[in-house]
Amino acid sequence: MAEGIGIEIRNLYKIFGPDAARLVTQVQQGMTKAELNERHAHVLGLRDISISMPAGGIQVIMGLSGSGKSTLIRHINRLIDPTAGEVLVGGEDVVKMAPEALRQFRRHKTAMVFQKFALLPHRNVLENTVYGLEVQGVSRAKQVEAAMTWIERVGLKGYETKYPNQLSGGMQQRVGLARALTNDAPILLMDEAFSALDPLIRVDMQTILLDLQKDIRKTIVFITHDLDEALRLGDQIAILRDGCMVQQGSGQEIVLKPADSYIESFVEHVNRGKVLRLGSVMEPGGSEPDLPQLSDQLLLADAARAMMHSGAARFAVTNAAGQPVGQISVAQVNQALYG
Numbered sequence: 306m307a308e309g310i311g312i313e314i315r316n317l318y319k320i321f322g323p324d325a326a327r328l329v330t331q332v333q334q335g336m337t338k339a340e341l342n343e344r345h346a347h348v349l350g351l352r353d354i355s356i357s358m359p360a361g362g363i364q365v366i367m368g369l370s371g372s373g374k375s376t377l378i379r380h381i382n383r384l385i386d387p388t389a390g391e392v393l394v395g396g397e398d399v400v401k402m403a404p405e406a407l408r409q410f411r412r413h414k415t416a417m418v419f420q421k422f423a424l425l426p427h428r429n430v431l432e433n434t435v436y437g438l439e440v441q442g443v444s445r446a447k448q449v450e451a452a453m454t455w456i457e458r459v460g461l462k463g464y465e466t467k468y469p470n471q472l473s474g475g476m477q478q479r480v481g482l483a484r485a486l487t488n489d490a491p492i493l494l495m496d497e498a499f500s501a502l503d504p505l506i507r508v509d510m511q512t513i514l515l516d517l518q519k520d521i522r523k524t525i526v527f528i529t530h531d532l533d534e535a536l537r538l539g540d541q542i543a544i545l546r547d548g549c550m551v552q553q554g555s556g557q558e559i560v561l562k563p564a565d566s567y568i569e570s571f572v573e574h575v576n577r578g579k580v581l582r583l584g585s586v587m588e589p590g591g592s593e594p595d596l597p598q599l600s601d602q603l604l605l606a607d608a609a610r611a612m613m614h615s616g617a618a619r620f621a622v623t624n625a626a627g628q629p630v631g632q633i634s635v636a637q638v639n640q641a642l643y644g
């Protein structure tokens with residue numbers, strides 16, 4: 306199986322309009338999106354974006370409508386050419402690829418899962434799932450073997466001969482996921498992939514993806530405008546506004562240290578008890594002897610419950626190896642929960 310490869314985006318700019326190449330210098334020197342629009346009738350899509358997406362991780366790109374999320378993800382398989390900057394995938398600059406190399410790259414290194422599923426209506430589940438391998442010219446036996454594996458893994462065994470219009474939205478998106486995984490590309494690009502689903506189905510799909518990712522370890526780039534989804538899925542989260550990067554970091558960092566009032570307004574309604582982990586809010590270092598122990602991975606809501614049952618006031622916080630890495634009091638947990 307093809308495990309993920311790293312993606313490195315460096316100083317990426319995208320200006321939409323015929324004179325972009327000339328105007329980018331002025332944007333690099335500070336011309337605003339509004340000025341570019343008013344004076345030159347060009348649209349600033351992205352400004353100076355740099356992100357390092359580690360191999361095998363889930364990188365979430367978040368932001369409101371029009372912030373540049375789709376523009377950014379489309380640079381990774383070069384559906385969009387940048388005005389300036391580099392997009393390195395597995396060390397190779399996608400922007401410099403010749404047409405044939407680019408075609409091979411798209412076919413073998415990337416797979417996409419779309420918000421609107423994009424299934425072929427006249428093909429059944431199996432035939433939709435084998436599609437990518439069919440295009441690659443893989444033998445029919447291998448196509449079916451791979452497709453059946455992933456159809457089963459996404460929970461669709463027994464539905465192989467159903468057609469898309471016989472399936473619910475959630476099941477159609479399972480097909481979308483099985484199809485993408487059957488391609489066995491190291492990179493999975495997911496543009497608002499779960500946004501069209503009902504809330505409970507959406508959470509189910511997130512669970513399926515997280516379970517699968519423990520085995521497949523692809524590099525997943527996941528676009529969403531939903532903070533809960535971002536916090537659940539993202540090993541790293543990047544937040545865009547008006548084409549600019551406002552903050553990058555882990556979900557824990559973003560909730561605990563929002564970079565500005567824009568991000569604060571995103572995170573203020575987060576259920577901190579279900580997002581923050583003890584290890585993120587403890588006093589790091591050693592711990593006093595003989596304290597009762599709690600895991601650094603505990604969610605604060607669970608930690609608060611465990612503390613209440615224990616009756617102690619202070620606790621040692623331990624890592625996966627059971628070693629103390631810090632300590633925390635009931636008051637500190639309450640402070641982190643309620644501010």
Ligand SMILES: Nc1ncnc2c1ncn2[C@@H]1O[C@H](COP(=O)(O)OP(=O)(O)OP(=O)(O)O)[C@@H](O)[C@H]1O
Nearest residue numbers: 321348349350368369370371372373374375376377
């Ligand atoms: N082909 C294009 N020509 C001109 N402007 C464009 C083009 N594509 C995108 N834009 C502009 O670039 C900016 C970023 O758009 P983009 O679609 O990447 O945002 P988004 O965050 O994905 O939004 P949404 O959540 O609505 O899809 C917007 O101002 C948009 O109008």
